Every structure is written in C-alpha cells, then in structure tokens.
Amino acid sequence: MQMPFQLTILGSSSAMPTSERYPTAQVLNVLGRFFLIDCGEGTQHQLRRNRINYSKITHIFISHLHGDHFFGLIGLISTLSLQGRRGELHIYAHSELQRYTKFQMEFLGMDDPGFQIIFHPLNFKKPQVILEDKKLKITSFPLKHRIACCGFRFDEQPKEANIIKEMIKVYNIPIREIKNIKAGADFVTEDGKLIPNKDLVIPARKPRSYAFCSDTAYNEAMIPEITGVDLLYHEATFAESEAIIAAETFHSTGKDAARIAQKAEAGKLLIGHFSSRYKSPDHILEEAKAIFPNTEIGFDNSSFEL
C-alpha cells in the first residue's frame, strides 16, 4: 500500500469568512505525519469536523501575519494544553508571532502549557530549506504580498529503486554491488556481459510534492521554487473582473494562478482564498481552467490524495 500524501482543506475563504467558507488552513498528511499550514479562526473546529486528531500535528507553518491566517493558533494551543499534550510543537512563522503568542499565553495564565513550543523564524528574503530528513524536505520561499509572506513546498525524498531479487541469483551479483545498482549502476557479470540497470531493478515511485502559495500577487519570481510540483495550491482571491483590486491588494485572480501553474508545469492546480463577495467561486474556476485545465477548487473539507 502506498503511504499517504494527502491534503485536506480546512478553509478556503479570504479575510472575511462566509457561512460556507472558513479562513485559510490546510493539513498535509505526509506518510502519517500531519503538517498544519496556516491556522485561521475556527481551525480547531474544522480539524474536529475532518476527524484529524490534534495530537498528531507536530509542525505548524504560518505564511504571514494577517489575522485570517493565524487567529486560530491560540485556541488550538489552549486546547492542546487542556488535552495534556506532551510532545513538542514546532511553529514556522515570522519571528514576531512568537512575541504575540507569548503575550497571549501569559495573559491566559498559560506560561507553561505543559509542552514545548519551538518557534522557527522564516526567511522572507530567499528560499530556505526549513526541515529535512530521510523522507521529506520542506522549503519556504518568498511570496509577493503587502507584508512579509512565505509559501511552502513539501517534497518527498527520492527513493532508491528496488532490486529484482531473482536477478541477484541469475547474475550472481555480489552484495557489495547491490547499493550501486539500486542507485542506478549497470552490472557486468563474471564472464564480462553488461546487464543494463533497467533489467535489474523496479524503479522507485516518483517522489510526490505539494506547494502552497497564499497570499500573493502574480509573481513569476517564485516559479523556480514550485516548478514540477504534483499539486500546487495558489490563492485566487478575485475574478478577472476584479483584476485591478487584486493588483492593488497584492492578491491574484484565477487567471494569475493558472498562469503560474502553467509556467511552473504543475501537475494540478488548486485554488482558494476566495473573497467573501463571491457566493460561489465557480466563475473563478472557469477563468483558471481556460488557461490551466487541470484546476480544481479547494473547497472546505475536501481532500486531495497524491
């Protein structure tokens, strides 16, 4: 069975919620680890609704310090404390969020929530690997918004190919060669015959990737950071009829998002962060699909499996 790489949308609204849409928050489940991306008001409610256990969340990424992207954080921390959490919570955000959260926690008499919160300040000037291990690499990169704002890219690490066990016997492959073959080497038998790598291995599954871009104006500068992602979330706050407002407020239209997806050669585009002026974002979707057909709306409580 393939390990999960699943995105769940908790909120698809922009600054003001609607009766159907919460502000921005998403959860990415990578191989059973849950990453919370932005944390608008109501995130803990939406986590419950999507049956995502709070305790599984170990890392939170806050793109920027507009309220609709972090007002839900203090409520979530309070609840984690009430639940008796012990494990560390890592928060990647603007360094100022630490000051803000510290003030709130002191005010609430929650100086010691019972678990450690580790703040990791983001770099808003250039791309940076913010977390890397054997299985996963997470990179932050600057977006183009009214205030300092980062996107995030999540990449599964490349896996080695699997050697076909029968071939070890067939060609009498010594153990010391197996590592090289897994890494792509051909093999020369004792009697000098070259066996091409492709006959010896089952190639590893292509590593999966997801990138999150909210909030941002149309910004080609970030394309190198999101090139080739399987799934790209890009905000599309406005329809093309509001293109001027989009530019003024450093937001994007559906078309902007689609152009970026196209240039970045993304596999699929998800749009969200819709202005509360739109009862339905269907026309934004149509405008995006005209340019990048494989576009979907990231509705609240929808999930996307890679």
Next chain:
Amino acid sequence: MQMPFQLTILGSSSAMPTSERYPTAQVLNVLGRFFLIDCGEGTQHQLRRNRINYSKITHIFISHLHGDHFFGLIGLISTLSLQGRRGELHIYAHSELQRYTKFQMEFLGMDDPGFQIIFHPLNFKKPQVILEDKKLKITSFPLKHRIACCGFRFDEQPKEANIIKEMIKVYNIPIREIKNIKAGADFVTEDGKLIPNKDLVIPARKPRSYAFCSDTAYNEAMIPEITGVDLLYHEATFAESEAIIAAETFHSTGKDAARIAQKAEAGKLLIGHFSSRYKSPDHILEEAKAIFPNTEIGFDNSSFEL
C-alpha cells in the same frame, strides 16, 4: 405585532469545541437591537450562518477571560474594520480585556479600526446596572467561577397600560387624569361614581426578561439577581456522574442548573456549555428535567423567542 425578544445560540460547547458545537456565544435581539453575549472562536462564522448582520451588533458582553468566551473577538473586530464600520462598539468585560485587545490591534497595525471601541469594565463584586434606557435595563452580577466572571440579565422596561379610548368619552375623563389612569389609578366620575382601573385600561404586556449564567458553580447567592426571569440560560457543563469534577472546576451539572432555575422561579431553563466528552448532552437534559421540567438544550443555531 410584538417586537422581537429573541435569543440565538451560536455555540454550546465548553473549553474545547466538538464537530457539532462551537464555544460560547449568543445573540439577544431585543426590539431590533442585537447584543452579543460572549464571543468564542468562530463567532463571526456562526453569525454569518445565522444571517445576523455584524453591523447590527452594537454591544458585546464578555462574561470572563477564559479563551472559549472571547477568542473570537479580535476576528470580529478585524472584520468590522474591513467592512468599514463607523458606529461605536461597546464592550462590557473585565478591564484587562482592553489591554489584551489593544495589544492585538497594535500588532495587527489596526490602531485605528475606523470606529470607536468603548470598553466598560465590569464589577465582579456586586450586581450593577450596566445599561439602562426607556426600553431596556441590563444588569451584571457575579458568578462563582475559578476567575472573575459575570452573568447578565436583560429586562424589558415595564410599559404603561393602554387606556381604552371609548372610556374617555363614556366617563368624560379629563386629559390630565389619563397619565394617572395609565399608571394604575382608578377614576371618579363627576357624579361621584368610582370606576376601577381595570375597567379603563388594557394592561401592558408583561416585560420580558432573559438571564445568562456561564460559567459558574452551583451558586444560590445569585438567585436574587435572576428571580422571575422568563428565560434562564445556565451552564450545565457536566452530567451528574461528573459532579465531583464539576465542583472542582467551578462548573455545574444539569441538576445544579435545574435547582437554580427552580429556586429562581424562572419560566424556562436553557442549558449549554457542554463538555466535549459528551457526544450528545441528552442525559444532562434528562437529569435537569427531572427537577425543572421546562428545560431545553440550547443547541448551536437554535433560537428562542420570548
């Protein structure tokens, strides 16, 4: 047509939300004026869902400074600011909430939200009339919780009786007497006949009243403040099986709430603020009804008209 006196429940959960229940918030519509009582996380979302226009809310009452009763305030203020509100917003709360909110607003660069916020510190030692005009009187009174906590009582002002117009002609009542008759006086005709007041007027409708008690341990001391209310909201965080935890945490059981309603001779009891440990609060309702039959659950998004 009778003017509205309608309570809408926005949240019926205690500290931790469930997938069905938001933290505490209620809206009381008194004669077309909307009073927000507590403002847990997600209040603005729930206001939208209940089609209550944010701009109509002019007064907010925060019972105490546990997060589940005020975490939604900064989001609501931000949204009001984005909407271009101009009218004053009055907030009745612990004086510390002003410091907290000021810090948040400065952090968000919202020093001037475009409208005036007027904080009114509550008195947690004794009952106090906090707002009174011709139509309405609002009183705060201390509850018994782990931290300073107030309940609120909303009373329609008594109305004068309506004089039966035909009687003015029948008995030749001079204009100067009308005020007295409306206030309850009998009338003596020119030929000395006493006409009892009840024959001259249609009595005014009984003034309606609502009292809100959350969060509190069983507390008979507050009974004088809530006596005779038509509708009493009293928290019932726990079932009787958790009576010890209720006492330790200064919360109430359904039975506690019912006993208070009974002693206060309330017309009807609404219970809420249920612990997230209960999937359904039905058994708490049953325990309350055994003592005070006219009890209902104040489910999220339910309304009660007086």
